[in-house]
Amino acid sequence: MPRLSDTMEDGVVVSWLKQVGDSVARGDILAEIETDKALMELEAYDDGVLEQILAEAGSRVPIGETIALIGDGSGQKHAGTRDAKPAGTTEAKPTGTAEAKPTGATETKAAGAKEAAVSAGSSAAVADSAASATDAVAADSASSDSASASNRAGGRRPKSSPLARRIAAELGVDIATVAGTGPGGRITKQDVESASRAAESVLTRPETVAAQPTTAAQPVVTPAGDYDEIPLTRIQEVSAKRLAESKQQAPHIYLTSAIDVTDLLAFRVQINATLEAAGKGKVSVNDLLVKAVASTLRTDPSCNVTFAGDKLLRHKGIHLGIAVATPAGLLVPVIRDADRKSVSEIAAESRDKAERSRDRKLRADEMGGGTFTISNLGMFGIEHFTAVINPPESAILAVGAAQDELRLDGDTVTARKILRVTLSADHRAIDGAVAAKFLQQFKDLLEHPLRIIA
Structure with missing residues (x-):
């Protein structure tokens, strides 16, 4: 693997x-x-x-x-x-x-x-010593059990996959007693798990005097009526692990800013009219936000950093992750060197990578190496939310939906479009004043949209 x-x-x-x-x-x-x-x-x-x-x-x-x-x-x-x-x-x-x-x-x-x-990768032959020792004990235990059973029976050891042997060792199943359903009678993971469940059902029958303890404790589920058990996808499992680590290890601070995007939305209409006349694809509000974040980080890279123990790593490249919801879970394709790309280039790349994210067609290199992430839930009508930092980055910008609000302009009351964004920052790497300065510069760009493409 x-x-x-x-x-x-x-x-x-x-x-x-x-x-x-x-x-x-x-x-x-x-x-x-x-x-x-x-x-x-x-x-x-x-x-x-x-x-x-x-x-x-x-x-x-x-x-x-x-x-x-x-x-x-x-x-x-x-x-x-x-x-x-x-x-x-x-x-x-x-x-x-x-x-x-x-x-x-x-x-x-x-x-x-x-x-x-069949193997590959620079670290394929390198394993964590503790994990290696555990795997070795599990594999050797399963092999020994199988060999002993085979010797007792006078036959050769049953065919089984390494995964099946390891699971058998973990569940306390004698693999020599398992009937294989794979090709050529090979014992599969499913065979071992079925044998384990069958053994548990025997141990829990009423006539059983004392049930034997299982090797792995099952989680206690508080009775709350019937429920469906929904296995996590691989993406959801990894996301749960990494985001939990982020909240546990990175002290989050949150700063929210209300931005008047009335002129930005009018500017987008003008841009799209020009692009449509030229036969090019339109840009979204999120594309303009990506460009504005990239421009802000280029001017002040203080939030384009990673905390590394006794030092900060200030990244020279500005690589922005765009959170994309997919049926399998949350993916974050990366727009590399976003500060060097035009709004229309960002729009085209964002559309392409969002579509391929949902189809699970992204390459690994298109999802790694991000330095800052943007999560936008405005399309769902969410006004304001906070996001969890995507490690090893130090900041993520949560974007809500633009809302109609009444504002005073001198003595005149006017209706304006107000967008609320919240910056989550790792306080180990980014002080509150630094985060506030970033939001101030970002807000200034959005409220003067011509500066975004200048």
């Missing part, structure tokens, strides 16, 4: 596009992998034949764990390749096998067969 994004810790095998026995060439798409950010394609790093799939569709696999083997098609198997161990385990490698390298697959020849572990 390669690292396909900068924040990825594991990946879910969504589907295999090649089957066991298929010939593959370097660059062929083997599978679709769901990361914490997008649906990515896994490429083959060698020519050969796909001889084994070790992680079935639906499996969640840590970075560095072997998910498939590519060989020369001879059909000869080396000892140990039937049940390849995950990267980071302590089991000795048998002669003739090859462990995946960070730069791609590795070929070795033994007994006329070539085996390559």
